[in-house]
Amino acid sequence: MALLDVRDLRTHFHTEDGIVRAVDGVSFSVEKGKTLAIVGESGSGKSVTCLTIMGLNSGRRIDISGEAIFDGVDLLAIPKDELRRYRGQRISMIFQDPMTSLNPVHTIGRQLREAVQLHADVTKAQANARAVEMLKAVRIPRAETRLDDYPHQFSGGMRQRVMIAMALINNPDLLIADEPTTALDVTTQAQILKLMNELQRDFGSAIILITHDLGVVAETADDVLVMYAAQPAERGGYEDIFYRPHHPYTWGLLRSLPHLATIGEDLKPIPGAPPSLLNPPAGCRFHPRCPYVMDICTTVVPEFALVPGSGDHRAACHLDEETKQREAATILTETLADSA
Ligand code: SF4
Numbered sequence: 001m002a003l004l005d006v007r008d009l010r011t012h013f014h015t016e017d018g019i020v021r022a023v024d025g026v027s028f029s030v031e032k033g034k035t036l037a038i039v040g041e042s043g044s045g046k047s048v049t050c051l052t053i054m055g056l057n058s059g060r061r062i063d064i065s066g067e068a069i070f071d072g073v074d075l076l077a078i079p080k081d082e083l084r085r086y087r088g089q090r091i092s093m094i095f096q097d098p099m100t101s102l103n104p105v106h107t108i109g110r111q112l113r114e115a116v117q118l119h120a121d122v123t124k125a126q127a128n129a130r131a132v133e134m135l136k137a138v139r140i141p142r143a144e145t146r147l148d149d150y151p152h153q154f155s156g157g158m159r160q161r162v163m164i165a166m167a168l169i170n171n172p173d174l175l176i177a178d179e180p181t182t183a184l185d186v187t188t189q190a191q192i193l194k195l196m197n198e199l200q201r202d203f204g205s206a207i208i209l210i211t212h213d214l215g216v217v218a219e220t221a222d223d224v225l226v227m228y229a230a231q232p233a234e235r236g237g238y239e240d241i242f243y244r245p246h247h248p249y250t251w252g253l254l255r256s257l258p259h260l261a262t263i264g265e266d267l268k269p270i271p272g273a274p275p276s277l278l279n280p281p282a283g284c285r286f287h288p289r290c291p292y293v294m295d296i297c298t299t300v301v302p303e304f305a306l307v308p309g310s311g312d313h314r315a316a317c318h319l320d321e322e323t324k325q326r327e328a329a330t331i332l333t334e335t336l337a338d339s340a
């Protein structure tokens with residue numbers, strides 16, 4: 001059974017200009033101990049999806065519908081104080097910029113201890129011991145002596161390690177990591193991704209990794225959800241997306257990678273820009289940028305359909321199966337040639 005099962009999630013913001021459909025019919029599941037990567041350009045709805053599940057979209061005029069079943073409980077239907085108990089204990093989050101999550105005026109030790117004591121009835125000494133244990137787990141040298149340091153005394157990569165320590169300190173079942181390596185240089189990024197993979201193996205947490213970078217996905221994911229303009233474009237296992245991609249947007253993302261062996265390069269953008277979510281295009285939302293566009297694409301929304309013969313590989317595209325298979329094979333050949 002999935003640890004988290006999200007069904008037909010919709011998050012609509014009411015603004016002065018109209019309704020922004022930031023998430024518009026997204027479904028996916030995350031298995032225990034596995035990593036799901038949610039990939040797409042900025043504004044595709046991937047971060048809003050996770051913030052909605054965590055109940056962190058409050059304070060605005062917002063309509064939320066759908067279900068987010070976590071271990072049998074619909075997170076969208078429970079009271080806010082109950083949801084708060086899940087956050088930080090059974091589900092935790094890491095954000096792109098650790099400086100926005102770490103309090104600059106408190107020591108790292110104090111912040112780690114508070115993260116423990118917020119959810120467990122332990123003494124200061126016990127919380128301290130746990131803090132040291134976690135700093136060691138994320139490979140902070142001389143962990144015992146760093147507890148009294150402030151965030152600005154750590155490098156960017158070290159701060160992100162501290163954030164990972166804080167996120168894992170209560171052994172969460174699910175870790176949501178929102179662009180956790182984007183602000184880091186390529187070498188540090190690779191180290192952090194390796195660390196996350198190792199910690200996942202040791203701690204057994206499931207991970208939702210939000211990223212715009214298919215190179216990061218290639219390093220970490222078991223399953224992949226490709227989002228475009230607030231909707232799912234394609235979803236499948238790692239091999240489905242990298243070896244049998246069935247959507248022109250995924251093809252564009254793959255073609256924009258220099259090659260899969262190069263981790264951390266920025267994507268060369270697909271021509272054009274994502275549409276406004278106030279007034280998205282009719283039919284397939286990708287049609288103004290799609291090199292394969294047909295008449296039907298401009299008026300009829302493609303079904304998010306199962307790929308024939310697959311387990312749970314789905315794509316929303318009107319192209320026929322033969323064309324999709326041919327293009328997928330071409331991209332795979334290009335990718336392998338580039339990697340050689
Ligand atoms: Fe392109 Fe049409 Fe497929 Fe949309 S439905 S991705 S426009 S071919």
